Amino acid sequence: MSFKTYDEIQAKVCKVVEEVLAISIDEIDLDASIEKQLAPDSMDQVRLYMVLEDEFDGSIPDEDLKTIHTVRDIINYISRRLGVET
Amino acid sequence: MGRRRVVITGLGAICPIGTNIDEFWLNSLAGETSVFPIPEGWRAYSDFKSKILSKLPPLEFKNWGLRRLDRLQYDRVSLLAICAAREALTNSGYHIAVRDERAGTFKVDELETNRCGVFVGTGLGGGNSFLENYTHQVLSRKKREISSLLKDLPKSEANDSLHRSLGQLTHIPRFNPFVVSMLMPNATSASIGIKFSIGGPNITFSMACAAGTVSIGHAFKSIQTGEIDVAVAGGCEFLDDRYGAMFRGYDAAGVLVHNFEDPEVANCPFDKKRSGFLFSQGGAAVLILEELETAKNRNAPIIAEVLGYGETFDAYSMMGMEPDGFGIERMIRLAVQDARIGAEKIQYINAHGTGTSLNDQIESQIIERIFNQNALINSTKSLIGHTIGASGSLEAAITALSLKHGTTHICKNLTEPIANLNFVTEVLSHDLKYAFSQSFAFGGHNAGIVMQRYGD
Numbered sequence: 122m123s124f125k126t127y128d129e130i131q132a133k134v135c136k137v138v139e140e141v142l143a144i145s146i147d148e149i150d151l152d153a154s155i156e157k158q159l160a161p162d163s164m165d166q167v168r169l170y171m172v173l174e175d176e177f178d179g180s181i182p183d184e185d186l187k188t189i190h191t192v193r194d195i196i197n198y199i200s201r202r203l204g205v206e207t
Numbered sequence: 208m209g210r211r212r213v214v215i216t217g218l219g220a221i222c223p224i225g226t227n228i229d230e231f232w233l234n235s236l237a238g239e240t241s242v243f244p245i246p247e248g249w250r251a252y253s254d255f256k257s258k259i260l261s262k263l264p265p266l267e268f269k270n271w272g273l274r275r276l277d278r279l280q281y282d283r284v285s286l287l288a289i290c291a292a293r294e295a296l297t298n299s300g301y302h303i304a305v306r307d308e309r310a311g312t313f314k315v316d317e318l319e320t321n322r323c324g325v326f327v328g329t330g331l332g333g334g335n336s337f338l339e340n341y342t343h344q345v346l347s348r349k350k351r352e353i354s355s356l357l358k359d360l361p362k363s364e365a366n367d368s369l370h371r372s373l374g375q376l377t378h379i380p381r382f383n384p385f386v387v388s389m390l391m392p393n394a395t396s397a398s399i400g401i402k403f404s405i406g407g408p409n410i411t412f413s414m415a416c417a418a419g420t421v422s423i424g425h426a427f428k429s430i431q432t433g434e435i436d437v438a439v440a441g442g443c444e445f446l447d448d449r450y451g452a453m454f455r456g457y458d459a460a461g462v463l464v465h466n467f468e469d470p471e472v473a474n475c476p477f478d479k480k481r482s483g484f485l486f487s488q489g490g491a492a493v494l495i496l497e498e499l500e501t502a503k504n505r506n507a508p509i510i511a512e513v514l515g516y517g518e519t520f521d522a523y524s525m526m527g528m529e530p531d532g533f534g535i536e537r538m539i540r541l542a543v544q545d546a547r548i549g550a551e552k553i554q555y556i557n558a559h560g561t562g563t564s565l566n567d568q569i570e571s572q573i574i575e576r577i578f579n580q581n582a583l584i585n586s587t588k589s590l591i592g593h594t595i596g597a598s599g600s601l602e603a604a605i606t607a608l609s610l611k612h613g614t615t616h617i618c619k620n621l622t623e624p625i626a627n628l629n630f631v632t633e634v635l636s637h638d639l640k641y642a643f644s645q646s647f648a649f650g651g652h653n654a655g656i657v658m659q660r661y662g663d
Contacts, residue, residue: 143308168276171279171381171383171385172279175275180380
């Protein structure tokens, strides 16, 4: 599946967050801390990035993960990797 | 507490000829098989003596309530086990509800979960996950390095050839952070316990081809002695990898079918033309075992009664059967003694019946020595091939249904029997009261279960 716009990527990322963390899409705070608020269990973080990699068919290197703290960071990161304007 | 009666109240199965227990049973009576040539791509990596295998049907795990996260976190062997367990619990009359949406877990209403155990057999556990992730570990970085080097070389036939070979060294796209918990054999029973929130004893039995029978036997004993009231018991196996390495393991040992005058009938346990067993991609079967009064109190459907269990060890050879079969004979005598019936009472034997030269010869000699010569004999492996750790439980499920319905599937492709025994060649009605299902394993493990039609 190819993603042409930032909004498409945001919608898909939020869908994955809902799928993995069981947070309804309407209630996802894009700027909430993944580590402290959305997925305090580190295994949930591993699951979240694993499903994102599966969804977008790519790999997120460990050094890149260090730059990701919020769902908005994820959307921005994937958009950059896919060459979609943020 | 004295000996309590133990009954089978639910069955679930996935195997090459069925994605649920009813399909498996009906297709077994119809003599269906699922024999295919081995994948063409495997021949790029080695030569094989055997050329066929028994394939699982396509499976949509979401039909069993499983999610993408489950597919990514559990080896296929555990997914098969979870699906069979869910079907068995449902067929047993239990209602399954969501317990924790985020964790993807369920609860089983009306089940006192701390009085319920999970007993699962598997031969190789999550071997598929181990091998798949190993391909990534070995190949991903090195392939990139080699590709980069090749780019700088001038175009040539040798260069093209190297590119082609490199293209055949495929691997999974990402190393899975859950690989350890996927490959460990105990993930099979643990995954059922976690998925269905069952907190009693949770044991994985790894006795190769006997694992699925041993697990049921130990579940039976745990209920009979009062340790628990209900058991989710069975076996599972998934034998596949992109390079055919698992298949090659058995093929190199010379135990797979290799007489291919007619591939359609090559898998022929107890026939003079037999040449080995049909490799199966796998499967799973789960039986719900339950203390009789517990089952009756909740009006559970009762399929058959488990009467006795026996197990012995050959202490002889890792891959060879003890020629006299004394270890197996001891096991059978222990099982019928435990059932408090004579061996001559057994009217139907679901044999181990692999199709290897030695197994069928020794097994048929033991049957001649011990059992009533009129006892019906078939081999479920003549239909689905050898599912290793799942085989004993799939065969126990068939045995229970044979007692319930008073009929048995045929011993497929049997035209020249190696012994003068009552092998099943037609699906007919029979008045079956007692049946026996037995398994023997690499290592030297022997196990057998005596069952009785319920209601007599």
